[in-house]
Amino acid sequence: MITVKNLTKRFGETVAVNKVSFKVSLGEIVGFLGPNGAGKTTTMKMITCYLEPDQGQVQIGDLNIKEHSLEVRRKIGYLPENTPLYMDMGVVDYLLFIAELRNIPKSKKMSRVRQIVETCSLEREIKKNIGELSKGYRQRVGLAQALIHDPEILILDEPTSGLDPNQIIEIRELIKKIGQKKTIILSTHILPEVTATCNRAIIIHNGKLVADGTTEQLAEQSRGRTIYYVRIKGPKDTVQSRIQELISVESVRFQEESPQIGCRFEILAPKDKNPCEDLFRMAVKNDWVLTELSHERASLEDIFRDLTSS
Amino acid sequence: MHNTIVLVKKEFRSYFSTPLAYIFLVAFLVITQWLVMRGYFLRGQADLRSFFGLVPIIFILFIPAITMRLWAEERRQGTIEILMTSPVRDMEAVLGKFIGGWIFMGLAILFTFALPLVLKYTVAPEVGTDKGPIIGGYIGLFLMGGAYLAIGLFSSSLLDSQIAAWIIGTCICFALYMVGDPFGLFALPQALVPFFQYLSLSRHFENIARGVIDIRDIVYYFSVIFFFLFLNSCMIKSRK
Numbered sequence: 043m044i045t046v047k048n049l050t051k052r053f054g055e056t057v058a059v060n061k062v063s064f065k066v067s068l069g070e071i072v073g074f075l076g077p078n079g080a081g082k083t084t085t086m087k088m089i090t091c092y093l094e095p096d097q098g099q100v101q102i103g104d105l106n107i108k109e110h111s112l113e114v115r116r117k118i119g120y121l122p123e124n125t126p127l128y129m130d131m132g133v134v135d136y137l138l139f140i141a142e143l144r145n146i147p148k149s150k151k152m153s154r155v156r157q158i159v160e161t162c163s164l165e166r167e168i169k170k171n172i173g174e175l176s177k178g179y180r181q182r183v184g185l186a187q188a189l190i191h192d193p194e195i196l197i198l199d200e201p202t203s204g205l206d207p208n209q210i211i212e213i214r215e216l217i218k219k220i221g222q223k224k225t226i227i228l229s230t231h232i233l234p235e236v237t238a239t240c241n242r243a244i245i246i247h248n249g250k251l252v253a254d255g256t257t258e259q260l261a262e263q264s265r266g267r268t269i270y271y272v273r274i275k276g277p278k279d280t281v282q283s284r285i286q287e288l289i290s291v292e293s294v295r296f297q298e299e300s301p302q303i304g305c306r307f308e309i310l311a312p313k314d315k316n317p318c319e320d321l322f323r324m325a326v327k328n329d330w331v332l333t334e335l336s337h338e339r340a341s342l343e344d345i346f347r348d349l350t351s352s
Numbered sequence: 353m354h355n356t357i358v359l360v361k362k363e364f365r366s367y368f369s370t371p372l373a374y375i376f377l378v379a380f381l382v383i384t385q386w387l388v389m390r391g392y393f394l395r396g397q398a399d400l401r402s403f404f405g406l407v408p409i410i411f412i413l414f415i416p417a418i419t420m421r422l423w424a425e426e427r428r429q430g431t432i433e434i435l436m437t438s439p440v441r442d443m444e445a446v447l448g449k450f451i452g453g454w455i456f457m458g459l460a461i462l463f464t465f466a467l468p469l470v471l472k473y474t475v476a477p478e479v480g481t482d483k484g485p486i487i488g489g490y491i492g493l494f495l496m497g498g499a500y501l502a503i504g505l506f507s508s509s510l511l512d513s514q515i516a517a518w519i520i521g522t523c524i525c526f527a528l529y530m531v532g533d534p535f536g537l538f539a540l541p542q543a544l545v546p547f548f549q550y551l552s553l554s555r556h557f558e559n560i561a562r563g564v565i566d567i568r569d570i571v572y573y574f575s576v577i578f579f580f581l582f583l584n585s586c587m588i589k590s591r592k
Contacts, residue, residue, distance in 0.1 A: 090437040094592035115439045122437075126430030130369040142358040143438045187434065 043068045043225045044089065044195065048098035051084050058084040060249035061098070071221045073236035074229035076246035077350050082229040083123055085246070086197050089227070090120040102195065116144075119188035123199040125180050129173035133164060133183055136172060137190060144191035154190060162186040162216065178209035185216065196220065198228040202235060214239050233342045243342070247350040260345050270311060271297075272321050273334035275304035282307065284324055290317035303333045355440045359448020360455070363422070367456050380414055380460050388467060393474075399481065403467055404489040404561045408554060411493075411500050412529060416521030418457060419504030420514045422449045423588075427512040432591075442585040450505055450581055457497045461490065484563030492560035495573040499553055500525050502580035509587040528553045528576075 044066040051059040059081040066072050074082045087093040089100050091111045100107045102114045128136060137155045146154055159165060162182040167175055172183060181201065188196060201217065202210045210232075217226065217239055230236065236243045237257055245253040245260075253260050274281050278299060285294045290311055297306040311317045318335060325332045367373040387410075388403045395402070426432040435445060468486055475481075504521035511517060530536060532552025537545050549555050553576070556569040 087433070092433055092437050092591070112439045112441070115437055118437070120434065120437045122430055122433040124430060126433060128366070128431055129429075130366065135365075139358070139362050140434075140438070143355065143435075143440065145354065145439070 043070075043103060044227070045101040046085070046089070046098070047101070049085065049088060049095050049100065050097040051081075051088060051093065052096050057249050059088070059095075062246065062249070062251045063098075064244055064251060064254055066225055066227060068225055069223075070242060071217070071226045071228070071240045073240035073243045074227055074246065075231065075233070075236060075243055075346060076229075077231060080246045080350070081249040082246055083199055086120075086199050086227065086229060090118055090197055091115050092120075116191070117193055118195045118197060119191065119193035121184045121188045121196075121198045121201055123203075125184035127172045127180060127183060127187070130171060132171050133168050133175070134159075136183065137186055140187050141190050146191060158186045158190050161189065161220070163212075178205050178212070181205060181209070181213060182216075185213070185220075189220065194225060196224050196226045196228075198226065200229055200231075202230065202232065210235075233346055237342055245346065245349055252349045253345070257342055260342065268311065268316075268337045270309040270317060270321075270337045271306060271334060272309060272332070273304050273306045274325055274330050274332055276325075276328065276330035278305045281305060281330065284328065285309065285321070288317060288320045288324065290315040290320045304331065306334065353444075355444045356448045356451070359440070359445060360451045363449050363452025364455050367418075367452075373456065376414070376417065377460055377463060380410070381463055384410055384464060385467065389470075392470075397475065400467060400471065400486055400489060401561075403464070404485075404493065404557075407464075407493055408496055408529065408557055411497055412522055412525045414460075415457065415497055415500035416504035416507065416518045416525065418453050419449075419501055419508050419521065420517040421508070422453065422505055423509040423584075424512050424514045424517045427509075436588070436591075442588045443581070446505070446581050446585045446588065450502060450577075453501050453505065454498055457501060458494060461493055461497065482563070485561060488563040488565055489561040491565065492557045492569075495560070495570065496553055496557050499528075499573050499576040499580075502577040502584070503528070506580040506584040506587070509584050525553075530554075 046065070047063050049059055049062045050057065062081070062085060074086070076082050084093065088095050089102075089107070091107050091114055094108065102117055105114050105117075107114050131139070134155060137158065138151060141151045141155055159168060162185055164179065164182055164186060167179050172180060175183065185198075185201070188198070198217070202213050205213060214235065217228065220226070221239070228235075228239070240257075242256050243253070243260060244251060272285070278296065282294060282296055282305075285291055285307060291309055292312045293310045295308045297308055299305045309317060309321075318337075321335060322332060384403070384407055387406055388400075391402060423432070426435065436442070471481065471486075500521075503524045504517070507521035507524060508514075508517040510520060528551065530552070532549045532555040537548060540548065550572070556572050559566055559569050
């Protein structure tokens with residue numbers, strides 16, 4: 043559906059987007075991740091034909107953004123960063139204006155606006171001016187605006203930034219609801235959002251693509267390592283040195299001690315090794331009671347920090 | 353074409369969505385009518401020459417005030433992103449804003465109709481009046497205002513500050529108004545004088561306001577309008 047190849051954009055000396063390539067297929071929801079200023083917005087602006095790339099190609103279906111700019115724009119719904127809207131316009135007036143601009147025939151205009159107002163749960167606020175709306179409702183108007191012509195592709199630039207937790211969940215639900223039938227790219231720097239709404243994540247840092255894959259794939263790609271936690275009732279120092287001796291353990295760190303349930307250790311295993319069995323046998327051999335044995339996968343947060351802190 | 357009409361409607365309506373349009377209309381009408389009427393009965397002439405001499409100068413200040421918001425605010429708020437990522441050509445967007453403003457300006461001009469009426473019922477019955485210069489004057493005002501409007505719209509696209517847009521617009525309008533002024537021309541080499549006279553917005557207006565509607569003057573105003581609208585669409589394109 044969307045093919046981005048070697049996309050490059052410079053602003054003066056700085057390279058905002060540097061040879062970024064990726065593909066998004068029909069029906070996918072892709073999360074665009076990266077710290078502020080990584081080049082997410084610039085990439086999205088190029089896909090939506092607001093900016094022109096210095097180098098590289100963007101292909102929407104079989105249309106090129108340079109040669110078929112107007113056709114491409116017809117297929118895309120775009121919610122820019124910070125939801126820019128005409129503050130002195132009424133909600134319905136504004137949506138009617140966008141509907142006209144999007145060439146929706148006169149006879150269908152009103153019913154389409156009514157439909158979209160319902161989809162975005164805007165019914166309560168239709169009589170107000172956009173400037174009077176709360177941030178969450180403005181965001182909905184922004185989404186309604188992007189959806190009104192029923193585009194195949196939705197590009198959403200930080201759709202949940204600045205919203206309160208309830209609103210964030212509502213907007214996420216809305217995106218998921220819409221996303222069943224559409225291809226969506228959404229950018230964010232809130233990581234749980236990607237896990238919550240997207241099938242796939244693309245991480246951009248300093249204008250370069252640093253990772254691309256499902257969240258599980260990314261977890262494996264990055265460290266491929268799992269952290270294990272073990273709690274053993276026994277003498278602290280002896281236990282620690284015994285754990286350290288195991289082949290399936292790379293390093294061990296003491297965490298805390300409690301008289302009832304023993305000492306807790308954090309264990310880092312080498313790649314592709316699982317120390318659980320060895321730990322259990324070791325405890326049995328020494329007649330220690332094992333009170334906890336758990337593991338934690340590297341979270342998206344860790345991956346993100348790993349890839350973007352340099 | 354469809355897009356331009358949609359934008360014209362939206363732009364024209366948006367003038368009235370804030371009190372700005374009403375303030376503008378009231379200020380414009382009060383100032384012009386006051387300045388015209390204070391000498392009107394003293395002169396006792398059945399023409400509107402003082403009106404048509406005054407408005408082009410007042411327009412230098414007032415027209416860029418109509419247009420200063422149009423692109424600058426669009427850029428500052430970021431709404432230009434939604435506008436330019438919808439299937440609208442750059443020139444369609446520029447034309448939509450221009451025509452919307454032109455209609456609004458036409459409305460402001462229309463509201464000065466009280467003056468010809470006053471003329472008709474006060475001085476004219478005694479000394480007789482010539483309708484030509486009045487009709488010509490109105491057509492001239494509309495064309496000249498259009499040129500100012502194109503200039504103002506262009507300067508609004510330069511920066512995202514409304515005040516800067518207003519100042520730049522006023523300066524360009526003033527410069528183009530003054531280039532044909534005899535006061536400045538006498539210092540120029542003789543060969544350049546006709547060229548500067550041709551460039552001047554005011555010279556062409558004087559012709560029309562005399563009641564002589566020459567196709568060359570009309571072509572001149574439309575060339576100025578299209579030149580600045582073209583520059584404007586280049587500015588919009590340059591964001592890319």
